[in-house]
Amino acid sequence: MIPMVDLRPVLDATEPAWRANLARLFDRMHFILGEQVAAFEAELAVAFDTKYAVAVGSGTAAIELALRAIGLGESGAEVIVPALTSPFTAQAVLAAGCRPRFADVDEEHLLLAPDLPITRRTRAIVPVHLYGQPCTVAALLRLGLPLVEDACQAHGAPVAGRVTAYSFYPTKNLPCLGDGGAVTTDSAPIAARLRSLRDGGRRHNDQIARERAVNSRLDEIQACYLRAFLPKLADWNAERIRLAQLYDDALAGCGPVRPVVHRAGSVCHLYVIRARRRDRLRRFLADRGILTGVHYPVPLHLQPAFRDSRQPKGSLPAAERACREILSLPLWPGISESAVDEVASRIRGFYKSG
Numbered sequence: 001m002i003p004m005v006d007l008r009p010v011l012d013a014t015e016p017a018w019r020a021n022l023a024r025l026f027d028r029m030h031f032i033l034g035e036q037v038a039a040f041e042a043e044l045a046v047a048f049d050t051k052y053a054v055a056v057g058s059g060t061a062a063i064e065l066a067l068r069a070i071g072l073g074e075s076g077a078e079v080i081v082p083a084l085t086s087p088f089t090a091q092a093v094l095a096a097g098c099r100p101r102f103a104d105v106d107e108e109h110l111l112l113a114p115d116l117p118i119t120r121r122t123r124a125i126v127p128v129h130l131y132g133q134p135c136t137v138a139a140l141l142r143l144g145l146p147l148v149e150d151a152c153q154a155h156g157a158p159v160a161g162r163v164t165a166y167s168f169y170p171t172k173n174l175p176c177l178g179d180g181g182a183v184t185t186d187s188a189p190i191a192a193r194l195r196s197l198r199d200g201g202r203r204h205n206d207q208i209a210r211e212r213a214v215n216s217r218l219d220e221i222q223a224c225y226l227r228a229f230l231p232k233l234a235d236w237n238a239e240r241i242r243l244a245q246l247y248d249d250a251l252a253g254c255g256p257v258r259p260v261v262h263r264a265g266s267v268c269h270l271y272v273i274r275a276r277r278r279d280r281l282r283r284f285l286a287d288r289g290i291l292t293g294v295h296y297p298v299p300l301h302l303q304p305a306f307r308d309s310r311q312p313k314g315s316l317p318a319a320e321r322a323c324r325e326i327l328s329l330p331l332w333p334g335i336s337e338s339a340v341d342e343v344a345s346r347i348r349g350f351y352k353s354g
Helices: 008-028 035-047 059-069 087-095 188-198 220-251 278-287 304-309 317-325 337-352
Strands: 052-056 078-082 099-103 122-125 163-167 181-185 257-259 271-275 326-329
Touching: 008 035, 008 220, 035 052, 035 181, 035 220, 052 059, 052 188, 059 087, 059 163, 059 181, 059 188, 078 087, 087 099, 087 304, 099 304, 181 188, 220 257, 220 271, 220 337, 271 278, 271 317, 278 326, 278 337, 317 326
Parallel strands: 078 099, 078 122
Antiparallel strands: 052 181, 163 181, 257 271, 271 326
């Protein structure tokens, strides 16, 4: 069996560090917004070259609270989101009291296409660094609209950095063992607002709610693991990049398969191909013990939760086409080269057999 992701190598490589963090946590018995979260926030800010990091309960919450922190909460404002991304990106926009407007993606990298559907109601853009690929934001910044970057799959990739949301879901490049997230920023007022918004509108646990807010705090136990994993992130990203190149080499010349092109700075969160007869290929691999994923099978503008965008089938053709073809292959730090070779060999065999 070759799974999509296996966390055991990550846990084994860092066991002394996370065990020491857990021991200190249980010694102090401070389980909410305590020493471990504070230390992780400081370490993450240094690692990601930003002034502030505010840890929250999930990547979805990170996007929602970032939109609220820049002043768009409950505004009904239109926020541009790529049609090819996790539905949680758009759910976060709705949770912030805004309305997602979906944009198409480019064919090569599956990132936001340059021709954005901006209207007079557009108030922000959420560029998504999909699959660990850094979305070029220089042109977006010139539009003069606020950006909340969704880097939930792009830990360690280059970002513009004013307001950036991260997820620490277990499959991510920087994982925890449950849900977790963070927002990084160079703005002291935005960081202060995020700390209030994540904690019921309170300041320093004073039991006074000063604004409409939520309860979305990173758990101290998850911070114990994240602090142990963070120093390994650069090495793990480098291994992902190396393994992705092995896939590229092994699948070169396989006509029915087109790997999504890696951009400079990609941290290869997922290795994604575009494949003819994708669903049949996926069943073929599963029958041989190789698990795969589809990220994502339905573009957001065609999902029931977002029908209010009124963007019909055919309106965003590149995203719609990609969703019929994309397939994510097994990839994680510690997967063997022989496993990569087997996956590629099975794919080649599928197409050779007709």
